[in-house]
Amino acid sequence: MSFEVADTLDMSTPAAKRASYELLAAQVRSLIEGERDMVANLAQFSALVWQSVPELNWAGFYLARGQELVVGPFQGKVACVRIPFSKGVCGACARSREIQRVEDVHAFPGHIACDSASRSELVLPVIAGERLVAVFDLDSPRPARFDAEDARGFAAAVQVLAAGTDWP
Numbered sequence: 001m002s003f004e005v006a007d008t009l010d011m012s013t014p015a016a017k018r019a020s021y022e023l024l025a026a027q028v029r030s031l032i033e034g035e036r037d038m039v040a041n042l043a044q045f046s047a048l049v050w051q052s053v054p055e056l057n058w059a060g061f062y063l064a065r066g067q068e069l070v071v072g073p074f075q076g077k078v079a080c081v082r083i084p085f086s087k088g089v090c091g092a093c094a095r096s097r098e099i100q101r102v103e104d105v106h107a108f109p110g111h112i113a114c115d116s117a118s119r120s121e122l123v124l125p126v127i128a129g130e131r132l133v134a135v136f137d138l139d140s141p142r143p144a145r146f147d148a149e150d151a152r153g154f155a156a157a158v159q160v161l162a163a164g165t166d167w168p
Helices: 014-032 038-052 088-096 148-163
Strands: 058-065 068-076 082-084 100-102 120-128 131-140
Touching: 014 038, 014 148, 038 058, 038 068, 038 131, 038 148, 058 088, 068 088, 068 131, 082 088, 088 100, 088 120, 088 131, 100 148, 120 148, 131 148
Parallel strands: none
Antiparallel strands: 058 068, 058 131, 068 082, 100 120, 120 131
């Protein structure tokens, strides 16, 4: 299979950003077409986001295991391995099953600083059927990097991934 990643997504205007996230979802669909393996799809998704989304210093998955998250495929610096549902932004996402968008991670009670360069964070639940299977975590060194359009765009791409993957 040959797959070409589009140039860095255009985040310059709201319309360009929406179009970029539509392209990202289409790329995810194309990238995982015919492949349902969880590890392969999570690794490919992380790499695609890392290559095409500007101003990130971490992009990857934490897999739900009981009442904690365990690091899965990612791009970026070495990460925290286990995160209890009771701690951090990822834990809050796992507990609530709701998107967590944090403009200033230093102001988030209980934030876990895996990389001290991270300033803002976006974490999305990955739901298969009715079950939380993972969270997708994005960190940025820029404060307030993620807005509501980013949350919507990544949610659509994560839904494509979740539907196209076999989960344990």
